[in-house]
Amino acid sequence: MDQIISNFNLLFQFPTVNLKIIIDGVMVGALFALAAYGLALVWGVMNVKNLAQGDFVIAGGYVAWFSSTQMGEYSIHPLLGVPLAFIVLWGVGWIVYKLVINRVIERDLFTSLLATFGVAIMTAQILNLLFGSDTQSIQLPYETLHLFGGVVDLPIAKLIGVGLAGVLALGVVLFMRYSRTGQAIRATAQDPRAARVLGINTDRIYAFTFSLNAAICGAAGAIIVMAWVIQPFYGIVYSIRAFVVVTAAGLGNLPGVIAAGLGLGVLEQYGALIFGIGYQQAIAVLLLLIVLIIRLAQQQRVRQALQ
Amino acid sequence: MSKTLFYIAILAISLIAPFAFPDYKTQLATLWLMIIVSLTWDMTGGQMGYNSLGNIFFYGAGMYVAGVFGIGIAHDVGAYNNAFSGDVFKFTPTEYFVGLFVGSLLGGVFCSVSALILGYLLFGLRGPYFAIGTLGVAVAAGELVANWEWIGGGQGISLPVYPYDLEQGKDVFYFMFMGVGVALFAFLAWLYNTKFGAAINAIRDDEEKAEGLGIDTLRYKLFTWAIAAFFVGIAGGISGYQLIHFEPLESAFQTINLGIFMVVCALLGGKGTLWGPVVGAILFHVFKEVTWNYLLGWQWVALGALIVVTVVYFQEGIVGWVRRQKPEWFGIVVEEDTGARAKPTTGAQPAGAAE
Amino acid sequence: MTQNVIEVNGVSKAFGGVQANKDISLTVPDGKITGLIGPNGSGKTTLFNSIVGYHPIDEGSIRFEGREISKLRVQQIARLGLLRTFQQTRIFKNMNCVENMLIAVPHRKMTMLDMFDRANPEEMERAEMLLEFVGLYSKRKLTAGSLSFGQQKLLEFAMALMNEPKVLLLDEPTAGINPTLINGLIDRLKKANSEFGITLLIIEHNMRVIMNMADTIYCLAHGKMLASGTPEDIQNDQRVIDAYLGAH
Amino acid sequence: MANNERDASLEKAEAQAAEAARRARSAGYHMGGVETVLSVDEVTRQAKSLSEEVPVSKLEALAGHDPYLSVEDLDAGYGKMQILHGINLRVARKQSLCLIGPNGAGKSTVLHAIFGFNNIFSGSIKIGDGANKRDITGLSANEKLRQAGIAYILQDKSVFPGMTVEENLWMGGFLMDKPSEARTAAERVFDKYPRLAARRKHQAKVLSGGERRLLEISRALVMNPEILLVDEPSIGLEPRFIDMVFEILHDLQHVEGKTIVMVEQNAKKGLEFADIGYVLVSGEIAIAGKGDELLENPKVGQLFLGG
Amino acid sequence: QDCDTIELGAAISLTGKYATNGMHTQNGYEFAIDKIAEAGGVQIGDKCYNFNVTYYDDESKGDRAATLAERLIQQDEVQYMLGPYSSGMTKAIAPVTEKYKIPMIEAEGASRSLFNKGYKYLFAVLSTSEQYLAEAVNLAADVAKENGKDPSEVKLAVAVENDPFSLDIRAGVLEDAAKYDMDVVIDEKLPRDLSDMSAILTKVSLIKPDLLVVSGHSKGAATAVRQIEEQNIQTPMVAMTHCEAADVTGNYGDAANGILCATQWAETLKYEDPIFGTAANFEKEFKEAYPEYQGKTVPYQSAQAAAAVYVFKDAFERAGTLDKDAVRDAIAETDLMTFYGGIKFSDAGNNIAKPMVLRQIQDGQYNVVAPAKFASHDLIYPRK
Ligand SMILES: Nc1ncnc2c1ncn2[C@@H]1O[C@H](COP(=O)(O)OP(=O)(O)OP(=O)(O)O)[C@@H](O)[C@H]1O
Ligand SMILES: Nc1ncnc2c1ncn2[C@@H]1O[C@H](COP(=O)(O)OP(=O)(O)OP(=O)(O)O)[C@@H](O)[C@H]1O
Numbered sequence A: 001m002d003q004i005i006s007n008f009n010l011l012f013q014f015p016t017v018n019l020k021i022i023i024d025g026v027m028v029g030a031l032f033a034l035a036a037y038g039l040a041l042v043w044g045v046m047n048v049k050n051l052a053q054g055d056f057v058i059a060g061g062y063v064a065w066f067s068s069t070q071m072g073e074y075s076i077h078p079l080l081g082v083p084l085a086f087i088v089l090w091g092v093g094w095i096v097y098k099l100v101i102n103r104v105i106e107r108d109l110f111t112s113l114l115a116t117f118g119v120a121i122m123t124a125q126i127l128n129l130l131f132g133s134d135t136q137s138i139q140l141p142y143e144t145l146h147l148f149g150g151v152v153d154l155p156i157a158k159l160i161g162v163g164l165a166g167v168l169a170l171g172v173v174l175f176m177r178y179s180r181t182g183q184a185i186r187a188t189a190q191d192p193r194a195a196r197v198l199g200i201n202t203d204r205i206y207a208f209t210f211s212l213n214a215a216i217c218g219a220a221g222a223i224i225v226m227a228w229v230i231q232p233f234y235g236i237v238y239s240i241r242a243f244v245v246v247t248a249a250g251l252g253n254l255p256g257v258i259a260a261g262l263g264l265g266v267l268e269q270y271g272a273l274i275f276g277i278g279y280q281q282a283i284a285v286l287l288l289l290i291v292l293i294i295r296l297a298q299q300q301r302v303r304q305a306l307q
Numbered sequence B: 001m002s003k004t005l006f007y008i009a010i011l012a013i014s015l016i017a018p019f020a021f022p023d024y025k026t027q028l029a030t031l032w033l034m035i036i037v038s039l040t041w042d043m044t045g046g047q048m049g050y051n052s053l054g055n056i057f058f059y060g061a062g063m064y065v066a067g068v069f070g071i072g073i074a075h076d077v078g079a080y081n082n083a084f085s086g087d088v089f090k091f092t093p094t095e096y097f098v099g100l101f102v103g104s105l106l107g108g109v110f111c112s113v114s115a116l117i118l119g120y121l122l123f124g125l126r127g128p129y130f131a132i133g134t135l136g137v138a139v140a141a142g143e144l145v146a147n148w149e150w151i152g153g154g155q156g157i158s159l160p161v162y163p164y165d166l167e168q169g170k171d172v173f174y175f176m177f178m179g180v181g182v183a184l185f186a187f188l189a190w191l192y193n194t195k196f197g198a199a200i201n202a203i204r205d206d207e208e209k210a211e212g213l214g215i216d217t218l219r220y221k222l223f224t225w226a227i228a229a230f231f232v233g234i235a236g237g238i239s240g241y242q243l244i245h246f247e248p249l250e251s252a253f254q255t256i257n258l259g260i261f262m263v264v265c266a267l268l269g270g271k272g273t274l275w276g277p278v279v280g281a282i283l284f285h286v287f288k289e290v291t292w293n294y295l296l297g298w299q300w301v302a303l304g305a306l307i308v309v310t311v312v313y314f315q316e317g318i319v320g321w322v323r324r325q326k327p328e329w330f331g332i333v334v335e336e337d338t339g340a341r342a343k344p345t346t347g348a349q350p351a352g353a354a355e
Numbered sequence C: 001m002t003q004n005v006i007e008v009n010g011v012s013k014a015f016g017g018v019q020a021n022k023d024i025s026l027t028v029p030d031g032k033i034t035g036l037i038g039p040n041g042s043g044k045t046t047l048f049n050s051i052v053g054y055h056p057i058d059e060g061s062i063r064f065e066g067r068e069i070s071k072l073r074v075q076q077i078a079r080l081g082l083l084r085t086f087q088q089t090r091i092f093k094n095m096n097c098v099e100n101m102l103i104a105v106p107h108r109k110m111t112m113l114d115m116f117d118r119a120n121p122e123e124m125e126r127a128e129m130l131l132e133f134v135g136l137y138s139k140r141k142l143t144a145g146s147l148s149f150g151q152q153k154l155l156e157f158a159m160a161l162m163n164e165p166k167v168l169l170l171d172e173p174t175a176g177i178n179p180t181l182i183n184g185l186i187d188r189l190k191k192a193n194s195e196f197g198i199t200l201l202i203i204e205h206n207m208r209v210i211m212n213m214a215d216t217i218y219c220l221a222h223g224k225m226l227a228s229g230t231p232e233d234i235q236n237d238q239r240v241i242d243a244y245l246g247a248h
Numbered sequence D: 001m002a003n004n005e006r007d008a009s010l011e012k013a014e015a016q017a018a019e020a021a022r023r024a025r026s027a028g029y030h031m032g033g034v035e036t037v038l039s040v041d042e043v044t045r046q047a048k049s050l051s052e053e054v055p056v057s058k059l060e061a062l063a064g065h066d067p068y069l070s071v072e073d074l075d076a077g078y079g080k081m082q083i084l085h086g087i088n089l090r091v092a093r094k095q096s097l098c099l100i101g102p103n104g105a106g107k108s109t110v111l112h113a114i115f116g117f118n119n120i121f122s123g124s125i126k127i128g129d130g131a132n133k134r135d136i137t138g139l140s141a142n143e144k145l146r147q148a149g150i151a152y153i154l155q156d157k158s159v160f161p162g163m164t165v166e167e168n169l170w171m172g173g174f175l176m177d178k179p180s181e182a183r184t185a186a187e188r189v190f191d192k193y194p195r196l197a198a199r200r201k202h203q204a205k206v207l208s209g210g211e212r213r214l215l216e217i218s219r220a221l222v223m224n225p226e227i228l229l230v231d232e233p234s235i236g237l238e239p240r241f242i243d244m245v246f247e248i249l250h251d252l253q254h255v256e257g258k259t260i261v262m263v264e265q266n267a268k269k270g271l272e273f274a275d276i277g278y279v280l281v282s283g284e285i286a287i288a289g290k291g292d293e294l295l296e297n298p299k300v301g302q303l304f305l306g307g
Numbered sequence E: 001q002d003c004d005t006i007e008l009g010a011a012i013s014l015t016g017k018y019a020t021n022g023m024h025t026q027n028g029y030e031f032a033i034d035k036i037a038e039a040g041g042v043q044i045g046d047k048c049y050n051f052n053v054t055y056y057d058d059e060s061k062g063d064r065a066a067t068l069a070e071r072l073i074q075q076d077e078v079q080y081m082l083g084p085y086s087s088g089m090t091k092a093i094a095p096v097t098e099k100y101k102i103p104m105i106e107a108e109g110a111s112r113s114l115f116n117k118g119y120k121y122l123f124a125v126l127s128t129s130e131q132y133l134a135e136a137v138n139l140a141a142d143v144a145k146e147n148g149k150d151p152s153e154v155k156l157a158v159a160v161e162n163d164p165f166s167l168d169i170r171a172g173v174l175e176d177a178a179k180y181d182m183d184v185v186i187d188e189k190l191p192r193d194l195s196d197m198s199a200i201l202t203k204v205s206l207i208k209p210d211l212l213v214v215s216g217h218s219k220g221a222a223t224a225v226r227q228i229e230e231q232n233i234q235t236p237m238v239a240m241t242h243c244e245a246a247d248v249t250g251n252y253g254d255a256a257n258g259i260l261c262a263t264q265w266a267e268t269l270k271y272e273d274p275i276f277g278t279a280a281n282f283e284k285e286f287k288e289a290y291p292e293y294q295g296k297t298v299p300y301q302s303a304q305a306a307a308a309v310y311v312f313k314d315a316f317e318r319a320g321t322l323d324k325d326a327v328r329d330a331i332a333e334t335d336l337m338t339f340y341g342g343i344k345f346s347d348a349g350n351n352i353a354k355p356m357v358l359r360q361i362q363d364g365q366y367n368v369v370a371p372a373k374f375a376s377h378d379l380i381y382p383r384k
């Protein structure tokens, strides 16, 4: 208890630390937001709750790590790992779609949760068998900026990563809004049968959406491995965060997902500073529970009318 | 009647099993645990349509309540759990057995009460939100217990070893699990054939409609979950004593192992059926033990594949599949009966979908 | 003068910007059949939902047998004996017809302990009698999901009767039903009204149905009460013709 | 302002409805007695007993021996369950055909089969004039519209609720080569239906039932299909809208020369409208004839029109 | 030659979060078995035996480990066990081996709480975990004295993983800090799937402790080294565990310089035995046998695993019989010098003949700096 109070006091003693926390939080949050964005996409369009989300992230991280540090003279520049992970995970997503998702898509909700859970543990174990259980990361040859008397530090690698995340998110948002495929995805999300009647090949749209999701996750992983560390079993961390963010923001509210992702990142950092880092995960899930219960209480007043 | 014979045979096999396969007593006891957790999961998940991913919370809570109670009656809990230097804590056999029996029962009661409270908060959530909300409870509970030093924090709790002959100890655990399992099964076999069973099925099929018919759905949901929690809590308490040492994140509140396995068992066997979770638990357990023995390092990949294959290709589960092939075994009628209505014979009962 | 079982007084309900009901008042006399018509989107279903407690209302009062129910929840209202059917049929598709009927037993007369009984012979008897009444006796052991659209509507109707409601609210009971079957349904509704003394409030677009059944008809338009009266009055009311019926 | 708009469009609708009423032979739901009371089984039994052997030659004759769309000996159903047994169907260009029958007879299933939404066990569907017939049985749903010019208006609501009226129409032109073509086509629709034009920026979910139906129909027309499959256009609609919808269909057939296959429970209305009527019972064609003939057939009247 | 086999059993983490260290352990066992076989096997009476180990994968999960131990004993009828990796797993297994009176020599479970349960069949060749970083506290006190300050002025920050092993390290550190009356300014537990420590390090940069202690297996070490560099943490002394296992020098280069690492063993130490030769020789031959360690530092986890097998050999030979109880007693009486250090068990079963050493990373090299008796290099203070 004393420690909590003194931690809390730090925030006032050193006001710049707030800035640092917010920056840290936004940087982590940007990655949560990416993973959550992909989840919101497959959840909204295909009604698939993908528990393998975080494992796609980690797989993307390993693609970038492997291609930029383990291939000897053929190693690529770490930043190229981001597009590479995007492409490779696109393929992985497509295969997973064809083998598994394809067949659970119009079934009851629990089927997709469990099927993707199966995919998740397989992915994690295969990564473990391929790359070992050590933590891995890529060191980018960039400096760290130290601002405000060293309290705020901004590793350029992280800045680049977050910049890339922003570009990726913006690209996907624009794509969804203005491209025809994007429109077809939105239409399919709202009424797949009607979309089929208009000549949209919904199976292709589903495959595309799921692959896109995997690709976004992969790119996020490639960014994570440059700025943080990965390990085969860290997927669950990102899966839980993605679910928290999507559940809190609500489906079909894609800008909301990004905002909630950033918000969660910041809140977790504050929570970790005040209550201790050991409570980080607990804080995330407790936030989720609170959001769910508050929303429930609201719904109790405005209940859905039935036809 | 052949059905009675069948049940007697099953019961006899269960009673003989630990003596027929003395080397496998612990695995057999674990099998009963799997049956208990998947049957209880199915009460809400299969029969009532509320897919909880957080039932493992009751397992962990039962374990901790029973463990802390067992320690508490003999020693100072905080001191016991945080002892480092040479002090050795002893338990008398009486203390041990009171801890085991009363503690497990208390664990069950504690879980029932927490199910009522949690249910009150969470039962408004539907579909995936309920699943994720309950998962959140289990994860949060594990994290919080891991930070609670009085009960050992991340170190976990080490309970005393069975005070008498160890083989006898294994029998005790086996028969405790079996007793709970058999009681649970008998209870459910009866419950699913009452109007209560019909009502929770109605909630699963269309909750709004059920409310519209005047069914007080919250009360049914709470009651069902509280019973499920009671049995899981007891099982958790027994498990704690069987494991001897347990800790919060990987043994007590193990969300991604047992927490999911119970669901897989129920799905594999066929959710929403009385026998499904039992059949599923047996198959799953055997599969798991075999792959763990023979696919060193690859067992998880095999397990992931099993889960995927089950949900993708075998969705209604084994019992569900049999039910589709042989609906008449389950009292489901597919032909219409064109005869005129006769006076119904007394004692007529609804053809149970529960069998 | 007959007593009014339902009295709706000045009820308003808005969804965000959409004013679905505005200052609606109507009464449903005991033992009679009352009709509710109006163009698409005029707020009929919304009014039903308000009465049976699916959402809170913004203003006004709703009384059932003189008792204020606008604050009660769905199950509480249902247990008072006020029941509704749905525009899109809702039955328990995975259970057979008899089981469906048994779930519909009147819960207001039951304690929690009763729920742990098996169905008693009287209830079975009643369920089968009602199934016979709607012509589904021969299909009683089939799963409800395998019934055709019209039969599902009939089953839902039988379930409503099983519940021994005092008042039954029906939302477009004949939409999408074969015209000849509609006749059967009307016949049964009328019988339920006369034989079981169940008061009915019916939403319909099909004038053939409503004109042949209702004692009184209310017509909504744009969320407001447009007109009310006997079928003849309504049929000849110029406002109703303009807003709803069109030129005949 | 918005109110004025609504009033204006309302007035227009009223005018249209009045016009429609004048032209149509009966309006909305017809009136009449409710004396004929038959049980479900009784209807099926009697319908079976009155079902005549309907020779293919009669169907050919009804279509003027020049069918444009023909369904030949079709067995179809869902999954392994067979619903349709040896269905034959012939319609000529610019003709309209109405399917009636008891609930669950398989009327919608026929349309589903033509469009490729369910399993076809045997039989074929052909399209084309004279000798130019093409077998389109194997085409997937989205190819039906692209290659065979078949558009489908579903039985239940099928607008994309979250998209604007405009976007819904653009989705109607999803298969066109360029998005601009779809936009031009949408403008043509707006020119024709000012009622929709007034709401082009509104989300489709705020439309009233009639407007929705109008949108669904005009959206199906964006691709300028040759054949229109219409499932129960009048379900759940208020009387005036029913008239309006039939008016639109009338225009499509007689002014624009489309071929229409329709299912209608409001059988009197449907048979009055259609050139040809088929009565479907238990997945088989029980009676076939000219629309007026069927209307006058007392058995049909008793069993399907409510007497 | 034709030797019989002695069956040993081990549950080891081949998957899960400890998989890498599990591998190090297994390699150590296998290497030692081969070396012993090369040297003529275990001589009991006039017969010779070779070891063979039945392994199961405990997935880094305690309850799994306990089940597997049970299975090894019951179904595979193993009479002697080698330990798993990590204190947590050992804690789960020890009650089982104890129950069946199966002697277990373990090399990777250092938690002190293993040795206050009165276990009779558990023997650990390594030093207990409270000793891991206690030396760092002493070092900090020494430095303070040198600089004319009182040790009680030293501000201490502790960040350890919330698992039995690291919690024990924390206990040891806090105990020693209490002796000097140091001020513990940060005392936090790291989550098990930690990938970001920035919140703690932010606090460190604000509160400016004199010594930062981190323990969290490989991932804790990796994350800490990386983020300490990134956030430019100026703490003059940083001590942690598992530097070698996380290969912090290979992965983070200069960023790792100046960090103090606790180790059970170092190849530069002057220990020796007839089977493995000197510590340096062990290092050389081990790298030859397992080329994946080329260019890295051989983790002490492998060395102590090998030492555990060696203790078995020694005990069997001294017992002169395969009788379980005789072997247990022989193990209890072990007094052996090995390439890994001296091995002599207390009544509680832990090794009391070998100290922990502390190495500092200096220019990418691990150099022993404490205790003074073993030091090959001087401490660099402040670390940069
Ligand atoms: N939950 C809701 N949220 C927002 N608007 C709603 C909601 N429910 C109904 N509305 C709107 O309220 C108005 C009245 O709807 P209601 O369903 O009561 O109409 P209705 O009279 O039953 O029409 P119909 O004959 O088509 O069934 C409509 O404009 C509808 O769009
Ligand atoms: N998706 C489906 N899966 C399985 N069976 C179906 C499906 N859709 C319809 N059926 C069954 O096929 C049969 C025919 O259905 P169909 O929808 O063609 O009837 P319909 O003649 O259009 O009836 P209605 O007038 O009620 O719309 C019914 O028995 C129905 O239960």
Ligand SMILES: [Mg+2]
Pocket (backbone or CB within 6 Å): A307, C044, C045, C046, C087
């Ligand atoms: Mg309505």
Ligand SMILES: [Mg+2]
Pocket (backbone or CB within 6 Å): D107, D108, D109, D155
């Ligand atoms: Mg239909």
